[in-house]
Amino acid sequence: MSLLRAENVTKKFGNLVAVDNVSMTVEPGELRAVIGPNGAGKTTFFNTISGFLTQTSGKIIFDNEDISGLLPARRVWRGITRTFQITEVFPELSVRENLRIAVEVASGYKLRIWQSADNESEVKARVVDLLEMGGLSDKADRLVGEMSHGDQRATEIMMALALKPRLLLLDEPTAGMGDQETYDTTQLIRRLHRDQKLTIVLIEHDMRVVFHLADRIMVLAEGKMLAEGTPKEIADNEAVQAAYLGKAAA
Amino acid sequence: MDTLNKQTANIVVWALLLAMPFWIKLLGGYTELCTQVLVFALAAMALNFLLGFTGVLSFGHAAYFGLGAYGVAMTIKYLEPSTPLALLVGVLVGTAAAAVIGWLIVNLRGVYFAMVTIAFGQVFYFITFRWNNVTGGDDGLTGWARVPINLGFTTLDILHNPTMFYYFVLVVFAIAVGIMAFLLRSPFGRTLLAIRENERRARFLGIPVERHIWLSFVISCLFVSLAGGLYALLNNFVDPRALRWDMSGNFVIIAVLGGMRSFWGPLIGAAIFVVLQDYVSSMTENWMSFLGLFFVLIVLFFPRGVLGIIRRKVTS
Numbered sequence: 001m002s003l004l005r006a007e008n009v010t011k012k013f014g015n016l017v018a019v020d021n022v023s024m025t026v027e028p029g030e031l032r033a034v035i036g037p038n039g040a041g042k043t044t045f046f047n048t049i050s051g052f053l054t055q056t057s058g059k060i061i062f063d064n065e066d067i068s069g070l071l072p073a074r075r076v077w078r079g080i081t082r083t084f085q086i087t088e089v090f091p092e093l094s095v096r097e098n099l100r101i102a103v104e105v106a107s108g109y110k111l112r113i114w115q116s117a118d119n120e121s122e123v124k125a126r127v128v129d130l131l132e133m134g135g136l137s138d139k140a141d142r143l144v145g146e147m148s149h150g151d152q153r154a155t156e157i158m159m160a161l162a163l164k165p166r167l168l169l170l171d172e173p174t175a176g177m178g179d180q181e182t183y184d185t186t187q188l189i190r191r192l193h194r195d196q197k198l199t200i201v202l203i204e205h206d207m208r209v210v211f212h213l214a215d216r217i218m219v220l221a222e223g224k225m226l227a228e229g230t231p232k233e234i235a236d237n238e239a240v241q242a243a244y245l246g247k248a249a250a
Numbered sequence: 251m252d253t254l255n256k257q258t259a260n261i262v263v264w265a266l267l268l269a270m271p272f273w274i275k276l277l278g279g280y281t282e283l284c285t286q287v288l289v290f291a292l293a294a295m296a297l298n299f300l301l302g303f304t305g306v307l308s309f310g311h312a313a314y315f316g317l318g319a320y321g322v323a324m325t326i327k328y329l330e331p332s333t334p335l336a337l338l339v340g341v342l343v344g345t346a347a348a349a350v351i352g353w354l355i356v357n358l359r360g361v362y363f364a365m366v367t368i369a370f371g372q373v374f375y376f377i378t379f380r381w382n383n384v385t386g387g388d389d390g391l392t393g394w395a396r397v398p399i400n401l402g403f404t405t406l407d408i409l410h411n412p413t414m415f416y417y418f419v420l421v422v423f424a425i426a427v428g429i430m431a432f433l434l435r436s437p438f439g440r441t442l443l444a445i446r447e448n449e450r451r452a453r454f455l456g457i458p459v460e461r462h463i464w465l466s467f468v469i470s471c472l473f474v475s476l477a478g479g480l481y482a483l484l485n486n487f488v489d490p491r492a493l494r495w496d497m498s499g500n501f502v503i504i505a506v507l508g509g510m511r512s513f514w515g516p517l518i519g520a521a522i523f524v525v526l527q528d529y530v531s532s533m534t535e536n537w538m539s540f541l542g543l544f545f546v547l548i549v550l551f552f553p554r555g556v557l558g559i560i561r562r563k564v565t566s
Contacts, residue, residue, distance in 0.1 A: 050454070076456035088454070090447035101444045105455045109437040110462075156451075163456065 001064070003028045003199055004049070004167055009058035011044050018044040019055070020223035026167070031193045032201045033210045036220035037243060042203045043085065045220065046171055049201075050082045051075045062167070079166030085175055085203075087152045091145030095136050095155050098144055099127045102162035126162070134158035134188065150181030154188060161192065168192070170202035174209055182206060189213060211235070219243070255564070263514055267420060271413050279525070281412040282484065287517075287524045288416075288423050289481045294504035294516035296473030299430055301502070302510035303439070304466040305446030307360070309498050310367030311474045313351075313374040314344040316493020318475030319482035320378060320385065327394040333408065334399065337422075337479045344475020345468060347374075352467040356460045359449075368495050378490045390489025408483075419480050426473050431513060433469065442466050474501070503545055509555025518556050 004026040011019040019041040026032050034042050047053040049060055051072035060068045067075055090098050103126045109115065115123075131137045134154045139147060144155050153173060160168055173189060174182040186209050192198045193213070204210045210217060210231070217234045219226040221243045227234060234240055266273075270284045297311050321340030326332070329339070355366045378385040385391060399406040399418070408415040433439050441462050444452040453459050482488040491497065500523065508519025523541065530537035552559050 072453050073456050073458050076454060082454055084450070084454075088448050088451040090444055090451065092447055093443065097440070097443075101440050102455055104437040104440065105444075105457055110441050110457055111438055113433055113436040113438050115437060159451070159455065 001028075002026060003030075003063060004201070005059075005061040006045070006049060007059040007061065009045065009048055009055045009060070011041070011048055011053060012056045017223050019048065019220075021058070022220065022223075022225050023058075024218055024225075024228075026199060026201060028199055029197050030199055031189075031213055031215050033214035033217045034201065034203045034220060035205075035207075035210055035217060036226070039222070040220040041223040042220055043171060046082070046169055046201075046203060050080060050169055052082075076163060079164075080169065081160040081163045081165040081167075082169035083153070083156045083160055083171060083173065085171045087149070087156050089144045089152055089156050089159070092143060094141050095131065095144055095147070095151075096127060096140045098155055098159055099130050099162055100124075102159040103127055103130070106163045130158045130162055133161070133191075135184070148181070150177055150184055153177070153181075153185060157185075157188065157192075161196075161198075166199065168198055168200045170200060172203050172205060174204065174206050182209065186212060259514065263517065264424075267423075271416050279528070281416050283524060283528055285412070285416045285419050285480075285484050287521050288419050289477050289484060290500070290504060290524055291517040291520035292423050292426055292480070293474050293477035294501050294508070294520055295427060295430065295513075296470050296477060297501045298505045298510050298513075298516045299434070299473070300466050300470035301505055302512075302515070303434055303446060304442040304463060305449075306463055306466065307364045307502070308367040308467070308470070309364045309495065309502065310369070310371030311471065311501050312493045312495065312497035313367075313371035314348050314471040314475045315478035315481070315497060315501075316374060316378065316488075316490070317344040317347055318478030319488040319492045320391065321475070322479040322482040323391045323394055323488045324384075326397060327391065331397045333397045333483065336397075337476065337483075340479035340482070341472060341476050344478065345472040348468050348471030348475075352464045352471070356464045356467070368498065371493065371495055371498055375490055375494050378493060386489070388490065390487055392487055395486040396483040415484070419484070422476065422480060426476055430469075430473065434513070438462075438465075503541070507545055507548055507555055509557035511554060512557045512561070515555050515557040518560075522556065 002025045006022065006024045009019055009022050010017065022045055034045065036042050044053065048055040051070055055068065059066055062078060062080060067078065090101065100123060103123050104110065107123065109119070131140050134157065136151065136154055136158065139151060144152055157170070157173070170189065174185050177185065189200065189202070190213060193200055214231055216229065217231055218228045219234060219240050226243055227237045227240050229237070271281045274280065274284050293311070293315055297308065300306050300308055318340040321343040322336040325336040325339040351370050355363060358366055379388060381387065396409050398409050406414055406418060408418045441452065441457050444455065444457060445459055445462060449459055478492060481492065504519035504523050505516045507522060508517065509515030526541055527537055530540050548555060
């Protein structure tokens with residue numbers, strides 16, 4: 001039984017068709033990559049899944065329920081969390097505080113004005129776990145805004161993970177990173193996928209990352225789905241090669 | 251180390267406040283001046299709950315300050331001569347208005363939110379300004395005074411004893427400030443910080459951002475109307491200037507001057523504001539231009555406010 005089904009999703013901005021009749025099915029435990037040239041509509045498609053944008057037509061089915069009209073916060077409550085192309089964290093708070101807020105919200109404490117000592121130590125323990133998982137233990141008390149891009153991204157991913165998501169959406173997790181940071185982030189995503197059995201959909205430009213991580217790949221070009229398949233099938237696909245090479249030649 | 255510093259700061263602040271009626275005289279001040287500092291500090295700290303800790307700027311908090319003030323004055327004058335009841339009514343009126351107006355404007359952001367809060371503020375200003383036979387119009391509401399509080403075993407003569415009134419205000423101030431500090435340290439308070447820091451991330455953590463901003467606005471207005479009520483009691487008088495837009499501006503100036511990222515910042519801002527007003531206005535009519543100059547210098551060179559300067563001195 002599939003976890004996520006996007007059915008014939010179309011998104012128009014005025015006359016511009018950013019996403020044109022795209023369908024995608026993601027199985028539980030799968031790591032799916034969405035690739036495509038710039039302006040292919042990858043992020044827009046992503047936004048319709050997370051609720052950041054509402055599609056013009058088509059449906060988003062999550063866990064056999066139609067969530068097409070739900071607000072972002074409600075989709076989060078159902079288990080869909082995301083990161084952004086430009087890292088979205090709480091810059092003037094420490095890594096620990098960033099994660100603490102995420103853990104408290106995830107535990108349903110967002111309206112609590114009082115916490116028992118038990119609850120508080122539970123939250124703290126979970127924060128310590130997440131710090132360790134993200135390789136952030138030695139930087140826990142630094143302000144996130146003062147850290148490197150890679151560490152900020154790791155913080156954002158761990159915040160998303162604090163929500164115990166059933167589906168994690170990563171929008172260009174290695175964008176703007178150097179080789180070492182790209183490698184570290186790739187390893188982090190791989191660990192989450194392998195160890196936590198997390199279902200992940202990611203957009204990525206770096207082909208090394210994509211072919212290294214993905215179980216299946218979907219290729220978008222000019223808003224339409226061009227191909228879908230295993231990394232090997234995609235690498236051998238002539239239409240895909242033409243789209244990328246054609247872009248490069250032009 | 252950090253928590254130790256905070257504790258020391260708290261002890262210093264409360265010791266200074268407890269002894270203020272005594273040491274202010276050495277500086278040439280008087281007791282009512284101390285009470286005024288407390289009232290403006292409470293108003294600015296209430297505003298700062300929204301501005302500094304939720305990241306939402308309101309330029310219309312005077313409306314709720316004024317509603318609190320008129321609520322107190324009209325209760326004592328028309329309804330029942332009881333100070334606690336009057337404060338309760340004032341706070342309820344201000345908070346109820348904030349709940350309704352907050353609900354209407356909570357989807358607006360940034361300068362749009364600020365503009366609409368001014369607009370609603372001016373609506374209340376003109377109502378009190380025009381409705382002569384109830385509010386006294388431009389002349390204000392006179393012919394009433396705060397009422398001594400009967401505790402059963404003794405009576406606190408807050409009317410004739412200014413020092414007694416100062417300590418009464420200090421107790422109310424302490425309770426209000428304590429509640430705000432408690433809220434800010436709770437998981438709910440941290441969701442407000444999250445919204446201030448990054449609204450998009452907060453939303454995608456699953457925080458219902460609009461609902462939390464509304465709550466923060468209502469809590470902030472609750473305490474600002476309490477400050478307004480105390481302001482009316484302090485003066486035994488209230489007029490429409492208490493809810494005009496420039497009063498809202500004063501609260502923002504006080505918060506920014508003192509340091510809006512710190513809890514006690516607005517208290518320091520209020521002390522500077524009230525003392526400057528008192529001293530400079532005895533020399534020149536144009537005391538506001540001196541305050542304005544001071545304000546511009548602080549914002550340009552010390553964006554963290556006066557408390558930010560002190561903090562940097564302490565840590566270096």
